[in-house]
Amino acid sequence: MSDSQNTTELQAQAIEATPQAETTTGPTSTQSIFEILFANEKATDELEEKIKDLLGSYITSKLSEIRETYFPIFLWDSSEISNFELDKIYEALAGNIDETGKPKLPVLLILKSPGGSIEPAYKISKICNSMAKEKFVVCIPREAKSAATLISLGATELHMGPLSELGPIDPQIGGLPALGLQDSLKYIASLVKEVPEAKDLFALYLNENFKMNYFGWTYRITESAVQYGTRLLSLNSKKTGITTGEAESIPHKLVMEYKDHSFVIDFTEAQNVFKNKIVQTGTKEIAVAEGLYSAISMLELALRFRWKKRMTLVGNPMNRSGIHLFNLTNK
Template sequence: MSSGAEKRVLPGPTAPGAEPLLADSQAALDQELSELTAVLEASAPSNDCGSESIDSTDSEGTSSHSKDGAIEKKSRSATYCNDLIRKDMSDEEILSLIEHEVSEIISEHKALNDYEVVFLYDFNMINRTHASSIYQRLSSLRKNNILLILKSPGGEVEPAYLISKLCIRLKGNKFVIGVPSEAKSAATLLSLGADEIHMGAMSELGPIDPQINGYPALAFSSALEKIAQLSEKYPGASTMLAQYLIGSKLDVQALGHYDRITESSEQYALRLLQSKATTTDSSGKLARLASYFTNHYKDHSFVIDVEEAQKLLGTEVVFSESEIYQACHEIHKFLEACEIIMHLRGHKRRITVLGSKFMLRKF
């Protein structure tokens, strides 16, 4: 277990998805941007702010049933969120409204009917608390298919592996992950245990190489190899490079430890890939894939978009723009809009959902 100054964590990047948006998607995003701009302009201090109704039915209506009994989807635009959240509301009132709306979104999507929906939706790094929250949620349910809505910048390797194994152990027939935004580093490791990963244009996975004090564990041995190459290429500089190494107080034992940390991450990735293999991996394909995720990418912030994920894991595992993804994206879009409105209303909070528990955290 990583701890202290050597936590194997990585702050995730905020890089955009690499896949270009379709024209219809771009038009929709442009419309949302226009709405948010209008909200920004309308959110200057006003005298009637306190008169806004707490009843969300006064905004754009609740979900209703069509003639055949199906639940019709409600439009939850930025304007809707602006009407939903008042400046004078308490955190508890805001959370209650948000949780209710998310529950409605889930009920509006038939594709989610066969799943227990669980969240790991957090801007903080994955740690043991996340694993405990997921376990508490799953252990209280009967065995069923599991959908984990995953948004995370990464975190500690061990809890991420444990969460994936928990979902595998406690699932019914399927363990499915929806990635509406980023699931980087340790969150990508977690995803490797899923039977299906549902992604879209703005989804991103990332390399799972562990980090130590903000640097890739592989960087330390790579730096030593680079110095050795320079010494061989420029023999006249060998003495200077040797003095540099002596002055750097390089800990050779630490170098070996860092390499073993990387190897450990690769082993975790391989175990998760093997957990869903239906045949013996006599060709070593899974081992090469685990190594690829851990060692191939030169930048920890590298964006593994839906197309690259499909090339690596296959279209039978990674699904693009599926109905499950659309539901996860709608939830993410709603939560993002709520965070923007809360900021405009003076609530300096971010939304976290762990297991089934909704929380507002200061930032």
């Protein structure tokens, strides 16, 4: 298929994905953004800033019904959570602090992320709590996996829909689970028990390929993930009703019990995991996040195809400071 055919097909998909209420141009529509993309094969600084302005206006209009209740921020990123996201969220949260240094409104985080580094994720959850008035709410329109799930553990309320997805928080090393090393040793031990005459062969293999200090490190970072989760769940325990025992058992389950890091924890599974104390469904908050998803996901696809750009919404995307466009090969 030619590039022109692909463009035509993508245009048709964009129009089809645009709700009927958005078929006119203006701050409540994404149509003008798609028109810029399809009219220009290459991005320029001026065009990128225009798209950021239009998208910021669109997001502002879509958040209008909750802006008097919450201070909304975003972590909507297809790459890994890092200190970049931490810094941008901290900068955005400064807008929720009054002249006396106190938070003005509860914080609502719209979260869509595959995960990333555990340390910045932990700090993001902590600062969202400390810079929120009364409660920190997390809205998950689609996936919030791994370290993004860790962020959710600090929430007073967790709003999920039919396609929302959390995941296990067991640490990964080079794309493989840290727990996998422990499981491998247990498996080798069971083989030696079954075939004792092979013990010397296994001993030689372990001696040549295994470092004891590495095993200790993988064990400790696994336990550290549980500790981070327990601390976050304990932040709002008086409001959520999560007991001390549950604050320990829930992270343990998320780290230790799921056998696949990609395991889908949907809203029914999440209600079971969190003892139905923080997970809410069918709310106005998740409806707003779902409404944004259909338009933003289509725009992400168009930017990738047309301009070879990756878009993230981190911090406050109601102005251009929270909308970031990167070349696909770069952060």
